[in-house]
Amino acid sequence: MGVYVHFTDEQKQRANNVDLVAFLEMKGENLMRAGREKRLASDRSITIRGNEWYDHSAEKGGYAIDFVKQFYGLSFPEAVTILLGGEQGEVYRPATQKKQETKKPFALPNPNSDMRRVYAYLIKTRHIDRGVINYFAKAKLLYESCEKSKDGTKEYHNAVFVGLDENGVPRHAHKRGLYTQGVGFKGNVDGCDPRYSYHWVGESDRLYVFEAPIDLLSYITLHPQNWQQHSYVALCGVGSQAMMWMLEQCPQCCQVSLCLDNDEAGHQASERLKQQLMEKGYTSERLMSQGKDWNDDLAAGLQQRQSGFEMRMA
Numbered sequence: 001m002g003v004y005v006h007f008t009d010e011q012k013q014r015a016n017n018v019d020l021v022a023f024l025e026m027k028g029e030n031l032m033r034a035g036r037e038k039r040l041a042s043d044r045s046i047t048i049r050g051n052e053w054y055d056h057s058a059e060k061g062g063y064a065i066d067f068v069k070q071f072y073g074l075s076f077p078e079a080v081t082i083l084l085g086g087e088q089g090e091v092y093r094p095a096t097q098k099k100q101e102t103k104k105p106f107a108l109p110n111p112n113s114d115m116r117r118v119y120a121y122l123i124k125t126r127h128i129d130r131g132v133i134n135y136f137a138k139a140k141l142l143y144e145s146c147e148k149s150k151d152g153t154k155e156y157h158n159a160v161f162v163g164l165d166e167n168g169v170p171r172h173a174h175k176r177g178l179y180t181q182g183v184g185f186k187g188n189v190d191g192c193d194p195r196y197s198y199h200w201v202g203e204s205d206r207l208y209v210f211e212a213p214i215d216l217l218s219y220i221t222l223h224p225q226n227w228q229q230h231s232y233v234a235l236c237g238v239g240s241q242a243m244m245w246m247l248e249q250c251p252q253c254c255q256v257s258l259c260l261d262n263d264e265a266g267h268q269a270s271e272r273l274k275q276q277l278m279e280k281g282y283t284s285e286r287l288m289s290q291g292k293d294w295n296d297d298l299a300a301g302l303q304q305r306q307s308g309f310e311m312r313m314a
Contacts, residue, residue: 007077007080011080011084012065012080014083014084015064015065015079015080015083015084016051016063016064016065016083017051017063017064018051018064018083019050019051020048020050020051020052020053020064020067021038021048021049021050023064023068023083024040024048029041029042030042031048032044033185034047034186034187035175035185035186035187035188036049036187037049037187042265043055043265043268044237044238044265045057045058045237045238045239045265045269046071048067051063051064053066053067056194056237056238056239057238057239057240057269057272059239059240059241064083065079065080065083068082068083104190104191105191106170106171106172106173106189106190106191106192106193107189107191108145108160108162108170108173108189109145109147109158109160109173109175109189110145110146110147111143111144111145111146111160112143112144112145112146112157113146114144115137115143115144116144117144117157117178118133118137118142118143118144118159118178119133120178121159121178122159122214122217126214126217126218126295126298126299127218127221127295127298127299128214128217128218128221128298129220129221129224132217132220132221132224132227133217135228136200136217140162141161141162141163141164141198141200142159142160142161142162143159143160143162144157144158144159144160144178145157145158145159145160145175156177157177157178158175158176158177158178158185159175159176159178160173160174160175160189161173161174161175161176161198161213161234162198163192163196163197163198163199163242164196165193165196166249171192171193171195171196172188172189172192172193172194172195172196172197172198172236173188173189173192174186174187174188174189174192174197174198174212174213174234174236175187175188175189176213176214186212188236194236194237194239194241194242195241195242195244195245196242196245197233197234197235197236197241197242198213198216198233198234198236199231199232199233199234199242199246200216200228200231200232200233201231201246201249201250202228202229202230202231202232202250203229203252204229204230204231204252204253205252205253205254205255206230206231206253206255206256206257207230207231207232207233207243207246207247207250207253207255207256207257208230208231208232208233208257208259208287209232209233209235209243209256209257209258209259209260209273210232210233210234210235210259210260210294211234211235211236211237211238211260211261211266211269211293212234212236212293213234213236214295215234215259215261215293215294215295216232216233216234218293218294218295218297218298219232219259219294220232221298222294222297222298222301231246231250231253233246238260238265238266238269238272238273240272240273240276243256243273244276244280247280247282254282254283255283255284255285256277256282256283256284256285257284257285257286257287258270258273258274258284258285258286258287259287259288259289259294260273261289261292261293262288262289262290262291262292262293263292270286274286
């Protein structure tokens with residue numbers, strides 16, 4: 001019979017209010033910025049903000065105690081003990097008490113007067129075909145935003161990838177920073193509906209599923225033959241909501257190609273999505289890039305072509 005450990009309500013409240021970002025960094029975990037949140041490098045489906053977490057693949061979340069139980073495989077008493085500092089008396093700072101936030105309604109970011117920076121970034125840095133960019137821009141699925149900093153002294157420009165609902169109304173937007181130095185900003189706009197993540201609906205029986213919009217555009221650049229006939233969706237993560245919505249909208253789709261990243265997180269997510277598809281009666285296959293993702297393959301192919309041209313010119 002196990003030993004019962006009693007914690008007061010005040011102790012449990014303190015444990016649940018531990019700042020998970022600070023806690024995980026002290027544990028040596030690698031975190032990546034994802035808009036206002038942080039994303040676990042070891043499991044990119046999990047986002048963290050203050051003492052709250054959400055697993056987009058499992059579509060569940062909560063507070064610090066549940067996270068530590070799940071992530072580290074601990075019992076409730078063990079999770080509370082480690083969050084309260086344990087025997088060593090280490091104190092993890094609590095998450096800043098936040099005011100009750102009213103959920104913001106979804107709204108597209110303010111558009112810039114032109115798309116000069118988007119074209120420069122996607123063509124020169126990401127090597128995406130100009131014709132593909134033109135197509136999505138004309139369909140109002142891609143544009144450049146211009147947003148001011150809170151003090152009004154700076155302007156931020158992003159590529160905005162727009163997701164429409166079944167009536168053509170924008171319901172989702174993913175922003176990607178256009179700066180080429182360091183780790184670029186990327187994240188979904190507040191109030192997005194994950195079902196309507198970035199997508200294109202075709203008429204064939206095939207659906208291609210990606211993690212990010214740039215991977216989707218990269219794959220089309222690599223495989224341009226009659227691409228408009230097929231359907232594509234970028235999950236903007238690894239959750240299944242957008243993929244399942246696409247299959248509802250495209251009853252002709254019976255072949256699903258899972259084109260997620262060629263890394264551990266991408267492999268795990270693909271297995272989970274494959275199982276979900278199997279339960280719904282769909283056939284799926286795993287398409288993997290040679291590099292980490294399809295944009296890596298696109299860049300590598302361009303470099304090879306340039307090297308070959310230089311050798312011929314020598």
